Amino acid sequence: MKQESSRRSRSAPTIEDVARLANVSTATVSRCLNLPHRVVESTRKRVIAAVNELGYSPNFGARAMAANRTNTIAAIIPTMENAVFARGIQAFQEELHLHGVTLLVACSSYCAKLEGEQIRTLTARGADAFLLIGHHREDWIYRFLEKQSIPALSCWTYDAENPNLSIGFDNEAAMRDLTRAVLETGHRRIGYISAHMATNDRARARYLGIRAALEEGGLDPDKLSLIETPYGIDEGAEAFNQLMEGGEKPSVVMCGNDVLAVGALRGARERGMRVPQDISITGFDDIELARVTEPNLTTVHVPHREMGREAARLLVGMVNGEQPADSVRLETTLCLRGSLAKPSDSR
Numbered sequence: 001m002k003q004e005s006s007r008r009s010r011s012a013p014t015i016e017d018v019a020r021l022a023n024v025s026t027a028t029v030s031r032c033l034n035l036p037h038r039v040v041e042s043t044r045k046r047v048i049a050a051v052n053e054l055g056y057s058p059n060f061g062a063r064a065m066a067a068n069r070t071n072t073i074a075a076i077i078p079t080m081e082n083a084v085f086a087r088g089i090q091a092f093q094e095e096l097h098l099h100g101v102t103l104l105v106a107c108s109s110y111c112a113k114l115e116g117e118q119i120r121t122l123t124a125r126g127a128d129a130f131l132l133i134g135h136h137r138e139d140w141i142y143r144f145l146e147k148q149s150i151p152a153l154s155c156w157t158y159d160a161e162n163p164n165l166s167i168g169f170d171n172e173a174a175m176r177d178l179t180r181a182v183l184e185t186g187h188r189r190i191g192y193i194s195a196h197m198a199t200n201d202r203a204r205a206r207y208l209g210i211r212a213a214l215e216e217g218g219l220d221p222d223k224l225s226l227i228e229t230p231y232g233i234d235e236g237a238e239a240f241n242q243l244m245e246g247g248e249k250p251s252v253v254m255c256g257n258d259v260l261a262v263g264a265l266r267g268a269r270e271r272g273m274r275v276p277q278d279i280s281i282t283g284f285d286d287i288e289l290a291r292v293t294e295p296n297l298t299t300v301h302v303p304h305r306e307m308g309r310e311a312a313r314l315l316v317g318m319v320n321g322e323q324p325a326d327s328v329r330l331e332t333t334l335c336l337r338g339s340l341a342k343p344s345d346s347r
Contacts, residue, residue: 236263295338
């Protein structure tokens with residue numbers, strides 16, 4: 001018990017302790033930890049050996065106060081259960097690491113109130129900047145960040161008319177292009193499985209893209225069969241079943257993302273329907289799942305990694321006082337694969 005009490009009262013090793021053990025100045029220790037390439041190898045090895053022996057860790061709070069920044073950037077994503085965000089956030093973190101910046105991640109669960117609370121909390125904890133998903137949030141959040149002089153960048157979206165800075169793609173245009181390809185294949189009866197659109201501007205934009213293509217093709221967009229559901233494979237399968245239980249069944253089921261589309265594929269299989277012979281199915285995002293399904297999924301390729309890397313560079317620059325002139329639009333690509341074919345009644 002005495003030993004445990006003694007251990008608790010022992011003070012943490014300081015930079016002075018490291019300098020004394022390594023027989024160098026505290027400035028050399030600091031340089032070795034922050035700019036190792038500027039320290040000769042023999043000295044660097046001696047300092048690192050002392051750091052390891054003592055178990056020294058720099059005082060993050062003191063360094064942050066001195067620099068008036070924490071070298072942390074926060075990303076608030078809607079969900080961690082969906083692979084849609086994985087590649088982009090991974091690339092975002094990799095790029096931040098190259099700049100010596102740490103990533104903090106929070107999940108809002110598609111709840112606007114929770115996202116607002118997380119932004120306040122992470123600001124209080126010293127986040128230097130924020131990566132946010134989409135533009136849909138209350139105006140007070142942008143005013144709050146502006147008053148705090150904290151840069152924010154929206155991702156997974158691009159809207160030239162929105163004053164808030166973003167890097168991403170035009171969801172409406174991308175889905176319009178995919179719908180055109182579906183119509184060119186001969187489909188006229190279209191079902192659509194979407195995420196809930198009330199608080200999801202990306203989902204709304206994709207829905208508007210389908211409607212625009214239908215109207216452009218001389219079809220009535222109000223006849224589009226629509227099911228809104230949470231993202232998930234089970235939810236996609238259930239939504240597919242709902243579409244198949246209606247009156248006039250669609251010849252193609254388009255989905256707001258690949259996870260829902262994989263669910264739709266499962267729903268078709270469970271009903272004994274062949275894809276694409278009996279029903280065509282499309283997704284959106286081109287995550288890994290899209291290329292391992294049978295058949296491979298027709299979808300829209302989103303440049304997730306490029307978006308993550310560029311977002312990191314933009315935010316690091318903004319923290320350092322740079323101000324990008326405009327939002328950045330990245331291009332998407334159609335991936336026409338085996339899950340889309342001519343409708344059976346037109347073959």
